[in-house]
Amino acid sequence: MANCAAWIVSEKANPLKVDDAPTQRPEPGTIVIKNHVSAVNPIDWKIQNHEYSAYVKTYPFILGTDVAGTVEEVGKGVARFQKGDRVISHVPSLLTANPIHSGYQLYPHAYSSLSAKIPDSLSFEQAVVLPLAISTAAAGLYLPDYLSFSLPTLTNNPKSKQTHDANKTVLIWGGSSSVGATAIQLAVASGLRVVTTASESNYEFVKSLGASLVFNYSAESVVEDVANKLGQGECELVGVYDAISNEKSIALIAEILERLGKRDLRIASVLPYKEARGLDARFVFALHLAMAQHEQIGKAIWEDFVPGALVNGQLQAKPDPVVVGKGLESVQHALDVQMKGVSARKVVIDLQ
Secondary structure, three states: OOOOOOOEEEOOOOOEEEEEOOOOOOOOEEEEEEEEEEEEEEHHHHOOOOOOOOHOOOOOOOOOEEEEEEEEEEEOOOOOOOOOOOEEEOOOOHHOOHHOOOEOOOOOOOEEHHHHEEOOOOOOHOOOOOHHHHHHHHHHHOOOOOOOOOOOOOOOOOOOOOOOOOEEEEEEOOOOOHHHHHHHHHHHHHHOOEEEEHHHHHHHHHHHOOOEEEEEEEOOHHHHHHHHHHHOOOOOEEEEOOOOOOHHHHHHHHHHHHHOOOOOOOOEOOOOOOOOOOOEEEEEEEHHHHHHHHHHHHHHHHHHHHHHHHOOOOOOOOOEEEEEEEEEEHHHHHHHHHHOOOEEEEEEEEOO
16 A cells, blocks of 8 residues: 655645655554545645644645545444445544645545545545535534534435524525535534525525525625514524635624624634624634544534435535546645635545
8 A cells, every 4th residue: 555645845835746655554543545536625725825834833744634535444443434435534634733644645544533434326526525614514513612503413304394493593604615515504404594695606506505595795785685684583693604704704794793783693714814803703623523522513413414414415515526637746736726716616636
């Protein structure tokens, strides 16, 4: 089993360097994955550009957090996976600082607690859009330090109308993003009514994921439109998930909450704000889901919900992938494509 990876050899190094990577037996609680497809997330090129330098202290390093492939080896204490299983995983190198836990290599080591089997009907290219989005959405929606909603449940009839929890509503800003799309689906599975924002071209997309109402985030009247709707009696706003998290999104969210008299409402954000405008905004670190104190919540998501929801259709692998290259040599190109911006798509690389 010869391993190879796309390395970032030093701070701001560009392009990545394809070279040999270490191999070792899996530690307890981990699995080794024969990596078929990796996906790109903004965190990757932000680290390379040194915007998020705090995440990587030692070089050379391997980036990447989303993988899909087959189980190659199983560590001690892992019972729910065996060699040959088709899986997705959110690999945790940004927590462990160990490059064996990174995605842009042929044989990454993964926490079994952040992994799930996928059905044969789902291609690796489709499935790989999900892992980091699952952990990020779930951490923000369910961990006590964030929105602390009720956990999602599987249903025997995912096409039936979801029962809302006394019309409790979550506002998800940026519903067509990778995290936003997954957050919508998890929130609906938790019985919440979802109000979201998207461009007009993505209205039907976010509605297909379960959003009840969609507003155009670029409309001049978006603050008034959202506030008027959420101010009506049938909608009780109980939290905000900002899947965009830039200066414009927090400014608009702040205006909406001001109009609703809810400036103390908690906001989960996928990125830290430069200025949170005095709001209770909390940056979501997805890997909190892997920590011992949150073991039961992690299990409820990755073990109890995700595999079954992929089978019964409650969780769709969205947004759709766009394959931009083949092999580790294509990883740098994929980072560059993602950095330029994509809409309702996720950039992926075939590795096999």
